[in-house]
Each structure stands twice: as structure tokens, then as C-alpha cells.
Amino acid sequence: MEENAVGVHNVMEDVVRDTLLSYKNNMNLACDCEQCLSDISALALNELPPRYIANSKYSPYVRASHEADHQGITTIIAVIAKSAALVSESPRCETFVNK
Amino acid sequence: MEENAVGVHNVMEDVVRDTLLSYKNNMNLACDCEQCLSDISALALNELPPRYIANSKYSPYVRASHEADHQGITTIIAVIAKSAALVSESPRCETFVNK
Numbered sequence: 001m002e003e004n005a006v007g008v009h010n011v012m013e014d015v016v017r018d019t020l021l022s023y024k025n026n027m028n029l030a031c032d033c034e035q036c037l038s039d040i041s042a043l044a045l046n047e048l049p050p051r052y053i054a055n056s057k058y059s060p061y062v063r064a065s066h067e068a069d070h071q072g073i074t075t076i077i078a079v080i081a082k083s084a085a086l087v088s089e090s091p092r093c094e095t096f097v098n099k
Numbered sequence: 100m101e102e103n104a105v106g107v108h109n110v111m112e113d114v115v116r117d118t119l120l121s122y123k124n125n126m127n128l129a130c131d132c133e134q135c136l137s138d139i140s141a142l143a144l145n146e147l148p149p150r151y152i153a154n155s156k157y158s159p160y161v162r163a164s165h166e167a168d169h170q171g172i173t174t175i176i177a178v179i180a181k182s183a184a185l186v187s188e189s190p191r192c193e194t195f196v197n198k
Contacts, residue, residue: 007137008144010109038106038153045107045151052144054137 011051011062016044019073020080027081030088031095039092043083048076110150110161115143118172119179126180129187130194138191142182147175 020041024032029040051062066072091097119140123131128139150161165171190196 007133008112008141010144010149013107034106035153042107042151042153045109046149048149050109050145050147050149052141054134054141 008052008054009056009059010045011053011059011066012045012048013041014059015051015063015066015076016041016048016080019076020044020084023077023080024084027084028088029084031091031093033093033095035093036087036091039087040080040083043086044076044080047079047083107151107153108155108158109144110152110158110165111144111147112140113158114150114162114165114175115140115147115179118175119143119183122176122179123183126183127187128183130190130192132192132194134192135186135190138186139179139182142185143175143179146178146182 020037024037029036051066053059053062066076119136123136128135150165152158152161165175
């Protein structure tokens with residue numbers, strides 16, 4: 001997708017992506033295509049607090065703070081699992097829409 | 100900055116960028132370099148609700164809903180103005196840090 005014109009990045013995007021990829025095999029996904037994973041990520045990111053940074057060199061520090069925060073990561077997993085259940089109920093990718 | 104690996108995009112990034120560029124001349128910025136504008140955007144985006152989409156073709160619909168929402172855009176301007184005041188108090192760009 002497009003680059004950000006103003007140089008900002010939401011580190012939560014990386015945290016959600018990594019968490020989703022780590023746990024997707026335990027989430028009974030109806031489909032794990034790129035489109036469905038994006039749908040799950042977008043839903044989850046709309047529920048989680050954004051963590052924007054203006055300089056990507058600080059990204060590891062913000063990510064580390066999330067990895068060390070066990071309660072926080074549990075919340076993130078729960079939000080992703082809820083989003084995954086929603087998307088699995090009605091997947092919108094080509095595989096399912098054309099069925 | 101890096102592309103998003105999972106194809107999601109926060110439309111609020113575009114709304115904040117456009118609003119900031121429209122109003123920056125009325126915000127008494129200490130500096131309007133790219134770095135300071137990114138700092139202001141990142142601060143504002145951390146306070147505003149994210150509006151992630153998984154398919155960029157829907158971006159105009161989400162943006163239109165923000166443009167039609169006068170109370171919403173007033174809140175966005177207020178958050179950006181607060182962020183701009185914070186960054187203007189202590190700019191971190193090279194122009195100021197090396198002074």
C-alpha cells in the first residue's frame with residue numbers, strides 16, 4: 001500500500017502483524033490468505049491504542065516495551081482473536097466471495 | 100518510511116496530514132520542517148481514534164465521512180493544535196537541536 005507522505009509509523013501495526021503470524025495456527029481461521037490477514041489486522045488495529053513514532057530508529061524500543069508487557073500482549077492477542085473470529089464468520093476474500 | 104507488510108492503512112493519517120497542511124499557517128509553529136510536521140502528526144495520531152482499512156479503494160469513503168463530520172473535524176483540529184503547541188515548545192529538528 002502507499003507510503004506515508006508524512007514520515008510517521010504506527011508500531012502497533014508491526015506488533016499486531018507479528019502476533020497474528022505467531023498465533024494464527026491456533027485461531028481456527030476459515031482462511032489465512034493475505035486479504036483475510038489484512039482484514040483481521042485492520043479490525044484489530046481499530047480497537048488497539050495507536051503507538052505512532054516519527055523516527056523509525058525508535059521502533060525497537062516501543063516494540064520491546066510491548067513484548068515486556070504481559071498484560072498488554074494478552075489484550076492484543078484477545079483483540080486479534082476476536083477480529084479473527086469475525087473475519088472467519090464471513091471472509092471477504094476471492095476464495096469465499098466467489099463460492 | 101517502510102511500507103506496511105500487511106496491507107492495512109490508517110485513513111486518519113491522511114486526514115491529519117491534510118488538516119495540518121491546511122491549518123499550519125494559523126498555528127504559530129516554531130518550525131515547519133518535515134521533521135517537526137512528522138512529530139506533530141505522530142503526537143496527534145496517538146490521541147485520535149485509528150480508522151484502519153484493508154483495501155485502499157475504500158479510503159475516499161472514510162475520508163468523506165470525516166469531512167462531512169463538522170464536530171469530528173473540530174476535534175481533530177484541536178488535537179493537532181495541542182500537538183503543534185507541544186512541538187513548538189521544544190522542537191527536536193536539526194535547526195533547533197544544534198542551536
